[in-house]
Amino acid sequence: MGLRLFNTLTRSVEPFAPLDPAGRRVGMYCCGPTVYDFAHIGNWRTFVFADLVRRTLEFRGFIVNHVMNITDVEDKIIKRVKETGQPLREFTSRYESAFFEDLQTLNCLPPHLTPRATDHIPDILTLIGQLITRGVAYQAPDGSVYFSIEKYRGCGCTYGQLVRLNFDEMRTGERVKNDEYAKESLADFALWKARVPEDGDVFWPSPWGEGRPGWHIECSAMSMKALGPSFDLHLGGEDLAFPHHEDEIAQSEGAGVQPAGQRFVKHWLHGAHLLVEGRKMAKSLGNFFTLRDLLNQGFKGREVRHLLLSAHYRETFNFTLDGLHGARTALGRIDECVGKLRELAGPATAEPDPALVNRFTDALDDDLNISATWAAVFDWVRDTNRRLAESALSPQQAAAALAAWTCVDSVLGVGASAETGAPSDILALAEARAAAKKARDFAKADKLRDELKAQGWTVEDTPKGPKLKKVSP
Ligand SMILES: [Zn+2]
Secondary structure, eight states, rough: OOOOEEEEETOOOOOOOOSSSSEEEEEEOOOOOBBSSSOHHHHHHHHHHHHHHHHHHHHHTTTEEEEOOOSSSSSSHHHHHHHHHHOHHHHHHHHHHHHHHHHHHHTTTOBBOOGGGGHHHHHHHHHHHHHHTTTEEEEEEEEEEEHHHHHHHHHOOOOOHHHHHHHHGGGTOOOEEEOOOOOGGGOOEEEEEEEEHHHHHHHHOOTTTEEEEEEHHHHHHHHHHOSSEEEEEEEEGGGIIIIHHHHHHHHHTTTTTOOOOOOSSSEEEHHEEEEEEEOOOGGGGGGOOOOOHHTTTOOOOOOHHHHHHOOOOOOOOOEEEHHHHHHHHHHHHHHHHHHHHHHTTOOOEEEOHHHHHHHHHHHBBBTTTTTHHHHHHHHHHHHHHHHTTTTTOHHHHHHHHHHHHHHHHHOOOOOOOOTTOOHHHHHHHHHHHHHHHHHHHHHHHEEEEHHHTTTTTEEEEEEEEEEEEEOOO
């Protein structure tokens, strides 16, 4: 039936069809991290969701150009830069590299392009210039440049495409300079913020005086630069729908750069919030986790990924530590089954068994119905285990089952042992050994190495980390 996705613009599930006349190339933009701290687990839900969308599109044969920006200048960053006294780039680069490390830990495919806002100031200035020329932006007495919602609406454009807005509450002449504000504070928003003493060294020259860009204009400029004025997919967390995405649409469409009849973005996707242990995440409640916090508690990236991918992206999800233990058990069941299939298949190869792949594809096509995809996977695990126990599978059939799993896991991305085929207990021993070595407890590390050997596995230390190998019997 083909891939169908919910579109926030139309508030309905629609067949996904890219702008490309050949129907193959897809431009996809996801609002990236604001690099002023380590990303928390709520942020990661959005990025893992974006990865699921990208992998699904590739699985369905599309050629995706995945762009994710780095917000490296905005209100919160400037505040932190001022507190730390570090130069902007020095401050943000630490969190930027941490972000990419975490992205890898969660097995998210790296985006093809990750533009930084500070590298696109000229593009931002050009766009602001276009908005002024078209009469929908103006410089206010405070020196900053604002987007005029009234003028924009006066041109027949719609402000409030993603969220419903009450314009009666908007008082003319009101402006908002902060990057973040609520619907109740609906007002002209800042495109270029005139330099103030609190900005320290963070400013650039512009035709409207020294200053810095607003957060929203950054994404309009970078997305259109990378993907053109009209592109297929824009993603983000639902908290970004207003004002960030609404303002992105206004700026991009307000510049009038789209071909006639085309919108800035054809299809908007928003991921829902995350609760942690049943409540909104807050440092004061002790339920605020970065990915690193969870890794320090001994959890693995794939376990976190599995849990983040367990609920539908449009449903609020309750993330719990119990849930992470559940993810470990669930992945252990997959590992065990895949390990046995590998053993049985040996060198045999085969085309993927279509039963699992078809059921999985139908579930994905249905607006990424992730619960149905997992149900397909775990039914398959149960059925495969039964057939293995009954010795009812030939090596050829085992190879077909393995190929089906590989296919499915190209989207889910939770397979741990693709390279070695080591079962989870062996992986756990290898990890314990690596930890012992790191703690310089070499006696314990040697003991664990012997234990691995007794179970038929050798471990080799390579520059890329320890590598497991099965000893041929
Ligand atoms: Zn954005």
